[in-house]
Structure formats: C-alpha cells, structure tokens
Amino acid sequence: MPGITREEVAHLARLSRLELQAEELDHFAEQLDVIIGAVARVSEVAGQDVPPTSHPLPLTNVMRPDEVRPSLTPEQALSGAPAAEEQRFRVPQILGED
Amino acid sequence: MTELIKTPIIKWAAAKTAEAIKSGEVSAVEVAQAHLDRIDAVDKKVNAFLHVDTEGALAAAKAVDEKRAKGEELGPLAGVPLALKDVFTTKGVPTTCGSKILEGWIPPYDATLTARLKDAGVVILGKTNMDEFAMGSSTENSAYGATGNPWDLSRIPGGSGGGSAAALAAFEAPLAIGTDTGGSIRQPGAVTGTVGVKPTYGSVSRYGLVAFSSSLDQGGPCARTVLDAALLHEAIAGHDPLDSTSIDAPVPPVVAAAKMRDIRGMRIGVVKEFAGEGYQAGVMQRFHESVELLRELGAEVVEVSCPSFTLALPAYYLIAPSEASSNLARFDAMRYGLRVGDNGNRSAEEVTALTREAGFGPEVKRRIILGTYALSSGYYDAYYGSAQKVRTLISRDFDAAFAGVDVLVSPTTPTTAFPIGERADDPMAMYLADLCTIPSNLAGNAAMSLPVGLAPEDNLPVGLQIIAPAMADDRLYRVGGAVEAALDDKWGHPLLEEAPAL
Numbered sequence: 001m002p003g004i005t006r007e008e009v010a011h012l013a014r015l016s017r018l019e020l021q022a023e024e025l026d027h028f029a030e031q032l033d034v035i036i037g038a039v040a041r042v043s044e045v046a047g048q049d050v051p052p053t054s055h056p057l058p059l060t061n062v063m064r065p066d067e068v069r070p071s072l073t074p075e076q077a078l079s080g081a082p083a084a085e086e087q088r089f090r091v092p093q094i095l096g097e098d
Numbered sequence: 099m100t101e102l103i104k105t106p107i108i109k110w111a112a113a114k115t116a117e118a119i120k121s122g123e124v125s126a127v128e129v130a131q132a133h134l135d136r137i138d139a140v141d142k143k144v145n146a147f148l149h150v151d152t153e154g155a156l157a158a159a160k161a162v163d164e165k166r167a168k169g170e171e172l173g174p175l176a177g178v179p180l181a182l183k184d185v186f187t188t189k190g191v192p193t194t195c196g197s198k199i200l201e202g203w204i205p206p207y208d209a210t211l212t213a214r215l216k217d218a219g220v221v222i223l224g225k226t227n228m229d230e231f232a233m234g235s236s237t238e239n240s241a242y243g244a245t246g247n248p249w250d251l252s253r254i255p256g257g258s259g260g261g262s263a264a265a266l267a268a269f270e271a272p273l274a275i276g277t278d279t280g281g282s283i284r285q286p287g288a289v290t291g292t293v294g295v296k297p298t299y300g301s302v303s304r305y306g307l308v309a310f311s312s313s314l315d316q317g318g319p320c321a322r323t324v325l326d327a328a329l330l331h332e333a334i335a336g337h338d339p340l341d342s343t344s345i346d347a348p349v350p351p352v353v354a355a356a357k358m359r360d361i362r363g364m365r366i367g368v369v370k371e372f373a374g375e376g377y378q379a380g381v382m383q384r385f386h387e388s389v390e391l392l393r394e395l396g397a398e399v400v401e402v403s404c405p406s407f408t409l410a411l412p413a414y415y416l417i418a419p420s421e422a423s424s425n426l427a428r429f430d431a432m433r434y435g436l437r438v439g440d441n442g443n444r445s446a447e448e449v450t451a452l453t454r455e456a457g458f459g460p461e462v463k464r465r466i467i468l469g470t471y472a473l474s475s476g477y478y479d480a481y482y483g484s485a486q487k488v489r490t491l492i493s494r495d496f497d498a499a500f501a502g503v504d505v506l507v508s509p510t511t512p513t514t515a516f517p518i519g520e521r522a523d524d525p526m527a528m529y530l531a532d533l534c535t536i537p538s539n540l541a542g543n544a545a546m547s548l549p550v551g552l553a554p555e556d557n558l559p560v561g562l563q564i565i566a567p568a569m570a571d572d573r574l575y576r577v578g579g580a581v582e583a584a585l586d587d588k589w590g591h592p593l594l595e596e597a598p599a600l
C-alpha cells in the first residue's frame with residue numbers, strides 16, 4: 001500500500017478547499033502516513049464474496065405529502081449568512097474575468 | 099422527602115428532582131437556580147459549558163412551576179435541568195459544535211431532540227463543550243479550550259462529549275445529552291464515572307444534529323444513574339418524520355427495564371477480543387469483578403469471540419472521515435458561519451478555502467484530508483470499499499454472538515482518563531481510546547457504559563460496556579440497573595460520592 005506524500009496532501013487540500021500552511025502540509029503528511037499505514041489492513045481481509053455495508057439501516061426514500069406548511073421567513077433563513085443583500089445570500093465572485 | 103431536602107439539590111438524581119417538583123417540595127425555579135449557581139462556582143475550572151442560557155433556563159423552569167400551580171399534569175422529567183451538547187441546534191441560542199467556523203451562529207430552528215426536551219418540560223441550562231464537530235476522544239480539540247475531568251482537572255473528561263459528562267460529574271446538571279459516533283457518549287461516561295447510552299441507530303432523531311458521520315452519529319442520554327438515563331431516553335427517542343433514517347417502531351420499555359433489577363436467567367457474553375495488550379491492569383480488574391457480579395446476580399456468563407472487532411478501529415477511521423469530508427463541505431462561507439478573506443477581489447472558491455483554513459482546527463482538517471483521500475478514485479476500493487466490507491463482517495459477528503447471548507459486555511475504554519496533552523500529537527494513540535466502543539457504531543446496535551468502580555492504581559473511574567442488539571435497548575437498562583443497585587449496596591453510596599470536591 002503506498003504512503004502519502006506532501007504533494008498528495010497539498011493536492012487533497014486543494015480538492016477539499018483547505019488553504020493549508022506549509023508547516024501544516026509537512027505535519028499532516030507525516031501523520032497521515034502513519035494513520036494510513038495503520039488503517040490499510042482493512043483491504044487484506046475483506047474478500048470479493050463479502051458485500052459492503054454502507055449504512056446500518058435498510059434505507060428507502062421517504063416522501064411527504066406536497067402540502068403548504070409554515071417554514072422559515074427569508075429573514076430567518078438569511079440570519080446566519082456572512083453577507084446578504086435583497087433577501088439573497090451575497091457571495092464573492094464565482095466567474096473569473098476570462 | 100425530608101431526607102432528600104437535607105442533601106444539596108445539585109446532588110439529587112433526576113428522578114428524585116422531578117418527584118420533588120411534582121409534589122411541591124421544591125420549585126423548578128429553585129432547582130434551576132441551584133444548578134446555575136453551581137455552574138457559576140465551578141465552571142471556570144471545569145469548562146464544561148460553552149454557553150449558559152440563564153434567562154432561558156429560568157423561564158423554562160418558571161413555566162413548569164406555573165403549569166403545576168394550575169394543576170396540570172407534569173411529565174416524568176418536568177423541571178429537571180439538563181446540559182445539551184453544542185452539536186444540537188437550539189433556536190435563538192448559539193450553536194458552535196466547538197468550532198470557530200460556527201462562532202456566534204444562532205440557529206433559527208430547534209433540533210427535534212431539543213424540541214422534545216422542551217416539550218417534556220426539561221430545563222436546558224446551556225450548551226456543553228465538545229471536540230470540534232464531535233471529532234475526538236478527549237475534548238481537547240475544542241476551539242474554546244479543553245474541558246477538565248472533575249475527578250482530576252489535569253486529565254481529559256473523554257470525548258467528544260466531554261463537556262456533557264463533566265457537567266454531570268461536577269454536579270452542574272443531573273442530565274445531559276451527548277452524541278456517539280465512535281463512542282463519544284460511552285467513553286466520556288466511563289472516564290467520568292457517569293452513565294452514557296448510545297441508543298440503537300435511528301431511534302433518536304438526527305434532525306438538527308450537525309452531521310459528522312451520518313451513518314454513525316447517534317444522540318443519546320448521559321446521566322448519573324441508570325434510571326435517570328432511561329427517563330431521558332424515553333423523552334428523546336421515537337420516530338421523527340423529519341429524519342429519513344429515523345426508525346418507525348415503538349421505543350423499547352427502558353424505564354421499566356431500569357427498575358427491574360433482576361437479571362436471573364439472562365445470558366451474557368464476554369467479548370474475548372477486548373482484552374490483552376494496551377488494557378490497564380486496574381481497568382481489567384474492575385471488569386473481571388463486574389463479570390463475577392453478573393454471575394452472582396444469576397446471569398449465565400459465556401465467552402464469545404468476535405474476530406472482526408479487531409478491524410473495527412481501522413474501518414471506522416476510513417468511514418467516519420469519508421462521511422465527514424462530504425458533510426463538512428457545507429461550511430463554505432456562503433450561507434452561515436465564518437467568512438474570511440472576502441476583499442472584493444477574491445473568488446468564492448478562494449474565500450471558501452481561506453475560511454475553512456481559518457475556521458477548522460487540526461483534527462477536523464486531518465480527517466477531511468483523510469476522507470478525501472479514502473474516497474479518491476485510485477484508492478476507493480482499497481480503503482473505503484474495504485472498510486464497508488469490514489462493516490459487514492462486524493455485523494455478522496454481532497449476529498452470531500446475539501444468537502447465543504442476550505447482551506455482550508467489555509470494558510468501555512482500555513484505560514482510565516489520561517492527562518490532557520498526553521496524546522494530543524499522536525492521532526493513533528488517541529484513536530485507541532475508542533477501541534471497544536466503535537463496533538456498535540458500525541453495526542448500529544445499542545450500548546451503554548456504566549461506572550463499576552475506580553482503578554486501584556490511579557483512583558479514576560472505570561466503565562463497564564454493555565452491548566445489546568438493535569431495538570433491544572431495554573436489555574442495557576435491565577443489566578445496568580441490576581449492576582448499579584448491587585454496587586450501590588456494596589459501597590453504600592453512588593460512585594460519584596468519592597469524587598474530590600471542586
């Protein structure tokens with residue numbers, strides 16, 4: 001089983017939207033290498049014949065009647081937002097200049 | 099009741115408190131005030147609470163007193179104070195999950211569990227400290243400082259529900275709520291000498307419980323006695339249409355089971371795999387004594403082997419971070435919580451990354467990266483896929499065991515409370531604290547930790563874990579109630595009487 005490199009941690013941090021500091025990258029690479037080494041043995045025991053379990057309950061989708069009912073007001077829904085404008089969440093620019 | 103009045107209110111069991119309020123021996127406001135005073139006096143040392151809602155608690159207590167004055171029927175926990183883990187949303191009261199990213203967030207709605215507590219007339223004193231987003235085994239990973247263990251303030255109170263367990267052990271509240279993803283109710287219970295129960299997965303609503311690992315998270319009761327835990331269990335459990343993983347079935351009769359105090363004829367399995375290297379001698383000594391006690395009480399004890407349990411810890415540390423990496427994607431600095439670096443020039447993506455860097459602590463970041471790795475295309479089968487297969491093997495081990503026994507028992511934790519800071523920089527050593535508790539989360543069944551004495555070498559509490567099949571939570575209370583009564587007879591007092599004064 002391969003270990004984890006500093007570059008991989010940096011790549012994973014980008015995928016996870018975490019702007020990690022240089023020293024964090026070093027530290028996490030070292031720790032994650034140990035953790036992954038310790039957890040890797042799960043792959044040695046479970047054969048093809050064992051079905052995976054993703055959840056303790058057999059899940060079925062739940063539907064409710066399509067009825068009008070009280071909900072949060074726009075003010076309540078926006079009350080925790082870092083920035084709001086005209087009853088909407090105000091976000092930084094999403095599209096680049098090009 | 100006169101004997102009761104001689105004891106300070108803060109030492110009363112929840113059941114007795116409710117009785118005293120119902121009979122008019124004491125008012126709910128007096129009870130609330132006694133606990134608020136206690137919090138004032140000791141919480142600077144313990145740091146069990148992140149937020150104390152004095153006004154809300156006194157108003158809720160007053161409402162109970164008014165209801166009584168009008169001659170209305172009071173529920174079994176009306177007027178009893180409770181400490182609520184800060185992972186449940188509370189309308190109008192801050193909810194932070196121990197994280198900077200949610201600092202100052204005031205939810206506009208109540209979790210179902212919060213609403214049920216309010217409906218039951220329970221007086222919510224405030225929100226308790228926890229490892230950030232419930233990730234941890236020590237309550238050292240809170241952005242708001244570590245909580246101390248009331249038995250020895252230089253030691254951990256367990257995690258992630260350390261604040262809830264410490265509040266009970268410090269007599270700041272007679273009841274508390276925790277959540278158990280890998281043992282975060284039971285492990286703090288064990289190391290603080292209190293009772294902690296992880297109900298069957300799906301039996302207590304997760305609506306309004308800020309998600310860490312959705313297929314494992316389960317809210318549940320924390321208390322100082324088995325009966326108190328049962329009363330709280332009945333108040334919070336039951337089907338919730340707002341949670342699609344909520345089980346639509348009657349709640350097992352846990353209160354009646356807690357009162358039975360008779361385990362004659364029950365078959366109890368000792369899990370062979372939970373012993374050996376890494377287990378503290380005093381923990382094993384108290385465990386063996388507990389097993390002997392179960393025999394004396396008339397149970398039949400047999401040894402049971404669950405070979406896949408040795409893989410539970412690695413499987414958990416792949417599954418939980420994988421689900422966490424996905425669940426925590428919602429903290430994107432757009433709809434709630436912190437926003438960092440929004441200077442008008444940066445993109446939403448950059449602002450999100452800067453915010454998450456500033457808002458999450460090291461354990462959360464470590465797990466997000468580990469989960470992202472385990473779910474990545476090249477490694478999915480080797481890690482996440484294999485961990486899911488281990489989950490199947492663990493469930494099969496439980497099924498085989500429960501075909502022959504009513505409940506399983508083991509130590510709750512391999513050691514007593516360790517010193518704050520001792521394992522802080524060694525994640526694998528920290529993760530070992532959850533060794534015995536994790537299999538039940540992976541399989542979704544019910545489990546309890548019960549105090550069974552102090553380890554002779556350090557005079558710190560030891561917990562006995564009792565595990566029952568899914569939806570047989572009443573068996574935990576039947577065994578727990580009998581063991582607790584027998585131990586109280588033996589010692590002449592509850593274990594917490596031996597805790598040092600704060």
